[in-house]
Amino acid sequence: MRTITVAKADSNLPLQVIVVGRSADEFIAHTINLLGDYGVEFVLCDDVYSAVGELAKSESRNVLVIGRLGQLSKEQGRLFHMARENGYTCCCLADADLVRKRKQIFTAIETGAFVINEPAEIGQVVTKLLAGGADCPPGKKANDRATASIKAEFLTTKAELDALLGV
Amino acid sequence: MLCLGFRQMKNYNSSSDRETRKILLVGDINKAFLDAGSVTDKHCEVYANMLDAIDAAAKNNFAAIAVVMFGISAKLSSALKTLREVNSEAKIILLAQMYEEPIAVRLVGSAYNGTSVADDYLICPVQADRFYESIMTPQGRTAAAAVDATVEMKIKQLERLATEDDLTGLKNRRYIWEFSRQIIEHAGKVSGRVTLLVFDIDNLKHYNDVYGHSAGDEVLKQAAVLIQRCCRGHDVVGRIGGDEFAVVFWDDPQRKAPGGPTKGAERRSARADHPKEAIFIAKRFVRELEKAELGPHFVRRQAENMGTQLHLLGPEGKGVLTISGGLASFPRDGSTIQELFQQADKALLEAKRSGKNRIYLVGKPQSDIADIE
Numbered sequence: 212m213r214t215i216t217v218a219k220a221d222s223n224l225p226l227q228v229i230v231v232g233r234s235a236d237e238f239i240a241h242t243i244n245l246l247g248d249y250g251v252e253f254v255l256c257d258d259v260y261s262a263v264g265e266l267a268k269s270e271s272r273n274v275l276v277i278g279r280l281g282q283l284s285k286e287q288g289r290l291f292h293m294a295r296e297n298g299y300t301c302c303c304l305a306d307a308d309l310v311r312k313r314k315q316i317f318t319a320i321e322t323g324a325f326v327i328n329e330p331a332e333i334g335q336v337v338t339k340l341l342a343g344g345a346d347c348p349p350g351k352k353a354n355d356r357a358t359a360s361i362k363a364e365f366l367t368t369k370a371e372l373d374a375l376l377g378v
Numbered sequence: 379m380l381c382l383g384f385r386q387m388k389n390y391n392s393s394s395d396r397e398t399r400k401i402l403l404v405g406d407i408n409k410a411f412l413d414a415g416s417v418t419d420k421h422c423e424v425y426a427n428m429l430d431a432i433d434a435a436a437k438n439n440f441a442a443i444a445v446v447m448f449g450i451s452a453k454l455s456s457a458l459k460t461l462r463e464v465n466s467e468a469k470i471i472l473l474a475q476m477y478e479e480p481i482a483v484r485l486v487g488s489a490y491n492g493t494s495v496a497d498d499y500l501i502c503p504v505q506a507d508r509f510y511e512s513i514m515t516p517q518g519r520t521a522a523a524a525v526d527a528t529v530e531m532k533i534k535q536l537e538r539l540a541t542e543d544d545l546t547g548l549k550n551r552r553y554i555w556e557f558s559r560q561i562i563e564h565a566g567k568v569s570g571r572v573t574l575l576v577f578d579i580d581n582l583k584h585y586n587d588v589y590g591h592s593a594g595d596e597v598l599k600q601a602a603v604l605i606q607r608c609c610r611g612h613d614v615v616g617r618i619g620g621d622e623f624a625v626v627f628w629d630d631p632q633r634k635a636p637g638g639p640t641k642g643a644e645r646r647s648a649r650a651d652h653p654k655e656a657i658f659i660a661k662r663f664v665r666e667l668e669k670a671e672l673g674p675h676f677v678r679r680q681a682e683n684m685g686t687q688l689h690l691l692g693p694e695g696k697g698v699l700t701i702s703g704g705l706a707s708f709p710r711d712g713s714t715i716q717e718l719f720q721q722a723d724k725a726l727l728e729a730k731r732s733g734k735n736r737i738y739l740v741g742k743p744q745s746d747i748a749d750i751e
Contacts, residue, residue: 261460
């Protein structure tokens with residue numbers, strides 16, 4: 212596991228952040244910059260495996276895991292379920308190939324993850340969590356965590372699927 | 379029990395290790411053990427999902443971590459690195475299907491932070507007892523070091539005896555059969571394809587009768603060298619009877635072969651009606667046989683020694699060594715190893731009845747591969 216700790220540590224900040232992905236990735240780079248601006252300590256993990264290794268070591272329950280949907284939903288989306296079971300928060304970017312990834316998106320939403328569809332939206336999530344705004348615990352009011360556009364898209368998709376299946 | 383690729387495991391320093399530390403098993407254990415039911419005893423924790431296993435490995439001090447590669451080999455390297463990171467003391471053992479052995483070897487050999495991502499591998503299916511025995515031997519490493527080398531050598535000898543043909547050094551019938559069974563099962567899951575070539579040397583009995591059995595053996599050895607030279611690295615070649623050989627050609631659409639076609643191209647070719655690569659390789663083998671140096675050298679040597687007129691081999695000996703064979707493909711010609719062998723055998727028989735020196739592709743009608751573009 213190649214884990215890099217970047218940015219300044221501030222023990223007063225209760226939120227522990229794990230960013231999953233390569234720093235060359237535009238979204239990851241944006242997230243790293245943002246966290247740096249906020250002065251939030253975070254750990255950068257290459258993939259979901261090292262992220263889980265990092266989570267297992269963590270004693271905090273106030274953890275935010277950020278990454279692309281494709282990365283976080285590996286291994287049948289188990290990370291999302293683990294996050295719900297342990298009270299962690301996940302935030303994933305789903306910005307491409309939404310129809311093909313609908314199953315992963317549903318899993319993320321159902322387990323209480325934030326699902327965003329623009330890299331810039333990560334700022335809102337972090338701000339909300341830093342302000343103690345993670346007021347909907349994982350698994351509760353889960354759909355509120357998906358941004359409006361994602362929700363609209365998937366409600367439509369779900370409705371279309373239901374219609375096709377004659378449900 | 380078929381336990382191949384086994385290498386002597388590192389031993390633990392005390393019997394207390396054996397008693398107190400558990401083994402973490404990851405993946406589909408039914409694919410790894412002959413007696414998967416007996417694996418789930420108090421010394422073992424089993425997780426089907428790799429992320430759960432990593433979580434458990436980080437929170438517990440396992441003696442060993444065994445990872446069933448079946449179905450997860452494509453993304454295994456990253457996961458193994460994490461397992462190593464979170465539980466650096468545990469020995470990591472891969473449980474590989476026969477066709478996954480090259481990947482297992484690569485993973486065992488690949489370094490991460492100065493150590494390999496996996497310590498060793500076992501070829502499945504293994505028996506649970508044997509598995510435990512191999513990782514939990516309560517001997518000190520230093521004391522056992524001298525014994526280890528001898529034991530390891532003997533184990534390697536046994537492995538060879540169990541899986542290889544003595545004469546040619548090719549895989550034996552048992553290996554071919556088990557490998558084919560595993561690869562067909564895997565191909566069924568990933569829409570891969572498997573093609574089986576069964577062939578024998580034409581008139582080998584005549585070689586034996588005229589020049590003696592040592593000459594016949596030489597022919598078999600030379601044929602073995604040639605066929606191996608013609609095949610791709612991952613194809614499996616074996617001698618399955620007196621003068622009968624088998625080659626298992628396989629392609630996994632989920633895996634890109636080194637230097638091979640792209641994933642997309644593999645997928646497209648996997649859907650092709652004919653087993654093109656296998657036909658191409660079989661044709662190449664026939665061509666190589668025709669121009670093989672085996673004839674003249676071998677014949678002259680035999681003639682000088684024995685003063686025999688070698689009419690059968692012709693004036694120069696070239697081109698006299700011929701084969702007859704049958705090619706059958708999964709899933710087109712059969713869905714089990716039995717069906718595939720049966721079909722290939724039938725085609726081989728037909729090739730012999732039609733005058734030998736040809737390879738028939740199973741189908742309706744059966745076709746000589748020489749006629750296939």
